Amino acid sequence: MPAELVRGQNHPLSETRVEIRVSAGTPVVAGATLNDEEGRLRDPGWTAHPGSPRLPGVEVPRQAAADHRLAVDLAALPEGAHRVNVLLALPTGAGGPASFGALAAPFVAVTGPDGAEVATYTVTGLDAESAVVAVELYLRQGAWKVRAVGQGYAGGLAALLEDQGLPRARELAAAIEEAVARGTARSEAAPPVPPPGGAGPIDYRHPRRRTIEPPPPASDSSADPSPAAPPSSADEPPRPVAGDAPGWSTEERLYNQVWGMFEDLARTTAAYRGAVDFADSRREQELDEVLSDPRSRMSAAADAARERARVRHAELVDRARAALDRDLARLAAESEVVEPALPPAFARWDSPVWHAYRVPTETPMALRLGDLGLPEHGDLRIPMLVRLPLERGLWIDIGRGHSPASLAADPHELRRLGGELATAVVGRMLAVHPVGDIAVHVLDPTGTALSPAPPVDFGLLCEPPATGPGGVASVLDRLTRHVDLARMATRGRTVDSLPPEADTAGRLLVVHDFPHGFDDRAVTRLRYLADEGPSVGVHLVMVADREEARAHGPVLDPLWRSLLRITPVPDDHLADPWVGHAWTYEPPLVPEGGRILTRVLEKVAEARGRYGR
Amino acid sequence: MTVNLSKGQAVSLRKTDGGTLTAVRMGLGWQAAPRRGLFGRRTREIDLDASAVLFADKQPVDVVFFRHLVSDDGSVRHTGDNLVGGAGQGGDDESILVDLQRVPVHIDQIVFTVNSFTGQTFAEVQNAFCRLVDETNGEELARYTLTGGGEYTAQIMAKVHRQGGGWQMTALGTPTNGRTFQDLLPAMLPLL
Numbered sequence: 001m002p003a004e005l006v007r008g009q010n011h012p013l014s015e016t017r018v019e020i021r022v023s024a025g026t027p028v029v030a031g032a033t034l035n036d037e038e039g040r041l042r043d044p045g046w047t048a049h050p051g052s053p054r055l056p057g058v059e060v061p062r063q064a065a066a067d068h069r070l071a072v073d074l075a076a077l078p079e080g081a082h083r084v085n086v087l088l089a090l091p092t093g094a095g096g097p098a099s100f101g102a103l104a105a106p107f108v109a110v111t112g113p114d115g116a117e118v119a120t121y122t123v124t125g126l127d128a129e130s131a132v133v134a135v136e137l138y139l140r141q142g143a144w145k146v147r148a149v150g151q152g153y154a155g156g157l158a159a160l161l162e163d164q165g166l167p168r169a170r171e172l173a174a175a176i177e178e179a180v181a182r183g184t185a186r187s188e189a190a191p192p193v194p195p196p197g198g199a200g201p202i203d204y205r206h207p208r209r210r211t212i213e214p215p216p217p218a219s220d221s222s223a224d225p226s227p228a229a230p231p232s233s234a235d236e237p238p239r240p241v242a243g244d245a246p247g248w249s250t251e252e253r254l255y256n257q258v259w260g261m262f263e264d265l266a267r268t269t270a271a272y273r274g275a276v277d278f279a280d281s282r283r284e285q286e287l288d289e290v291l292s293d294p295r296s297r298m299s300a301a302a303d304a305a306r307e308r309a310r311v312r313h314a315e316l317v318d319r320a321r322a323a324l325d326r327d328l329a330r331l332a333a334e335s336e337v338v339e340p341a342l343p344p345a346f347a348r349w350d351s352p353v354w355h356a357y358r359v360p361t362e363t364p365m366a367l368r369l370g371d372l373g374l375p376e377h378g379d380l381r382i383p384m385l386v387r388l389p390l391e392r393g394l395w396i397d398i399g400r401g402h403s404p405a406s407l408a409a410d411p412h413e414l415r416r417l418g419g420e421l422a423t424a425v426v427g428r429m430l431a432v433h434p435v436g437d438i439a440v441h442v443l444d445p446t447g448t449a450l451s452p453a454p455p456v457d458f459g460l461l462c463e464p465p466a467t468g469p470g471g472v473a474s475v476l477d478r479l480t481r482h483v484d485l486a487r488m489a490t491r492g493r494t495v496d497s498l499p500p501e502a503d504t505a506g507r508l509l510v511v512h513d514f515p516h517g518f519d520d521r522a523v524t525r526l527r528y529l530a531d532e533g534p535s536v537g538v539h540l541v542m543v544a545d546r547e548e549a550r551a552h553g554p555v556l557d558p559l560w561r562s563l564l565r566i567t568p569v570p571d572d573h574l575a576d577p578w579v580g581h582a583w584t585y586e587p588p589l590v591p592e593g594g595r596i597l598t599r600v601l602e603k604v605a606e607a608r609g610r611y612g613r
Numbered sequence: 614m615t616v617n618l619s620k621g622q623a624v625s626l627r628k629t630d631g632g633t634l635t636a637v638r639m640g641l642g643w644q645a646a647p648r649r650g651l652f653g654r655r656t657r658e659i660d661l662d663a664s665a666v667l668f669a670d671k672q673p674v675d676v677v678f679f680r681h682l683v684s685d686d687g688s689v690r691h692t693g694d695n696l697v698g699g700a701g702q703g704g705d706d707e708s709i710l711v712d713l714q715r716v717p718v719h720i721d722q723i724v725f726t727v728n729s730f731t732g733q734t735f736a737e738v739q740n741a742f743c744r745l746v747d748e749t750n751g752e753e754l755a756r757y758t759l760t761g762g763g764e765y766t767a768q769i770m771a772k773v774h775r776q777g778g779g780w781q782m783t784a785l786g787t788p789t790n791g792r793t794f795q796d797l798l799p800a801m802l803p804l805l
Binding site: 263264267268270271272274275278279282316319320323578579 | 669670675683685686687688715717719
């Protein structure tokens with residue numbers, strides 16, 4: 001246990017070779033001066049500073065840094081030196097803080113040659129000072145001791161050196177400043193600037209969550225090239241960084257960041273809508289008051305009151321809009337760096353990562369099912385990421401909903417777009433799973449579904465699409481049996497003893513043309529798969545119009561409710577979990593006629609060929 | 614350093630360097646009821662609750678309490694309900710964090726309250742206190758000792774309200790009675 005010194009306290013040193021570690025959180029200049037028995041600076045050369053970092057027995061860093069290590073060999077000091085003063089000063093003119101009062105208290109530790117801390121001192125109580133004698137090592141009756149000094153100087157380095165009795169202190173202080181400035185320029189020019197967009201070190205701070213997040217760990221390199229950053233620039237949002245969220249892997253950090261952005265967007269919109277609603281109701285109230293008095297209703301005073309209500313309304317709405325715009329700008333900036341950093345499973349189809357697609361070796365934690373936005377947001381969209389394995393099946397609704405886009409589209413177009421969306425979803429599922437981890441079955445009772453064409457082309461389905469009632473029943477029977485066995489095996493923890501045909505790969509069942517070709521028994525099977533399948537990796541994608549299944553009556557209601565509804569045209573039916581806005585869902589249709597999907601699936605087919613599955 | 618405010622005293626939430634406060638935290642701490650005997654589970658637990666009510670023009674528009682932990686806009690967050698209290702060593706058992714910069718523009722006052730959900734009066738609760746802390750540097754802005762506060766089950770502790778471009782805190786310390794914040798609303802309105 002090191003001794004934690006308070007100001008004025010001392011502690012014996014058992015070693016003559018010690019290291020003094022300084023961490024200040026912002027670049028500072030470290031130096032040392034030597035005093036003789038009477039506490040005088042006997043020789044003007046008895047100072048070690050960035051311009052002249054070496055003295056016998058003392059070496060100090062050449063430049064300003066947030067963390068320093070000063071090596072001191074007390075046995076090697078010049079003859080007559082009885083005291084080593086360790087001083088810290090803020091570099092001037094670097095745009096950094098002007099006084100220690102604006103910073104966290106600098107921390108000084110004296111360590112032995114083995115790195116073990118002997119004594120520590122936090123230099124507290126500084127205010128307008130820009131230079132400070134932090135600690136002194138002094139010889140008392142033949143033994144060296146360390147004392148916590150903490151003597152600050154508002155006049156800076158010059159005042160400090162003057163106080164040490166140094167002639168021409170001012171010139172020396174200026175020379176030190178110059179050496180520091182040279183050192184800073186040198187170290188700043190050396191490293192190339194990291195390209196924006198995630199290639200640099202990850203900054204865990206979030207623009208607005210940072211009041212709660214702990215500060216980033218201080219780098220411990222004495223050659224820290226970071227320029228003096230003003231510490232309390234709360235008005236200046238930090239540059240957004242991809243992966244700026246907690247998580248064990250980049251993927252998890254990006255997933256959490258996207259959800260963090262989603263929540264921020266939902267909440268900032270709630271703040272805006274709340275303020276506008278309040279402004280509206282207050283204006284109503286004020287206008288009601290004017291109208292409530294029939295005598296003054298038409299008077300000039302009433303006109304003035306109406307005008308006042310209108311101005312108050314406009315003023316509040318303007319301020320709410322300004323706050324929303326500020327947050328939207330930050331989130332848009334974050335989205336700009338996050339989108340290009342997303343891995344294929346999270347990325348849009350037009351993202352360049354798909355061009356560099358390789359068959360993955362691990363299942364991703366989530367899948368992008370589309371984009372979400374609210375009318376206030378302009379072009380800003382949040383990726384809709386759902387966890388894998390899917391907790392519930394998907395229902396691609398090709399019916400006419402209430403959204404303007406679906407009312408405008410003609411039924412055939414909706415059906416075609418629904419097929420395209422199914423292709424995009426199934427293709428993405430195939431692409432993001434490792435080879436052989438997911439098998440796709442397709443039910444196409446009437447044999448008319450155009451999609452999913454590419455998986456059919458590349459033989460990526462585990463069997464040709466099932467047609468006719470017989471085909472439907474056969475696939476449903478086999479999948480039901482698979483779910484039964486898998487559930488039993490999971491419950492009995494005997495997954496290894498499953499028969500060979502019941503492999504543990506996930507299944508994706510795509511149902512077109514529901515309910516054509518479905519009898520009551522098939523409908524019951526389907527409901528069973530929708531309920532019990534997800535827990536054993538059997539997932540359902542239904543391309544269906546609820547109206548067409550009306551004949552089955554209310555027995556199907558639980559089925560529709562248990563599925564996650566997505567639409568081939570934008571539709572505002574998805575609620576966020578925090579405030580329940582109705583978000584507009586935009587389907588992830590593949591651009592340019594699906595060329596990129598075709599290329600990706602070619603690679604999947606090729607990898608399957610290699611693995612012989 | 615603790616600033617023990619007297620009732621009605623107003624503190625401008627400006628830091629010494631002139632910047633306005635950006636985040637405050639209301640902390641509430643109390644000592645759990647002692648467990649005794651074989652049937653320790655029958656000990657009557659003490660459940661105090663911290664709440665924050667957001668007002669716009671003297672109308673309550675949102676509230677953060679144990680059943681609604683985050684205000685809709687996300688600026689006020691309750692860190693979670695504590696049903697039994699702590700060791701009574703002065704640590705906060707419930708906290709409400711307020712990010713003042715993100716409070717929606719129409720919200721002009723936030724009132725902090727404490728109430729005893731299980732009904733014990735402050736005379737019966739050991740080591741109970743509530744405090745308001747500048748979250749940026751941990752400095753305590755106001756502290757109330759609730760223990761010994763008499764036969765009351767609730768206190769309207771303090772309010773922060775907009776003043777010019779920044780925020781000001783006024784210590785209220787009004788004792789009252791109630792099980793949840795709803796019971797306290799009538800007592801709050803005259804204090805706005």
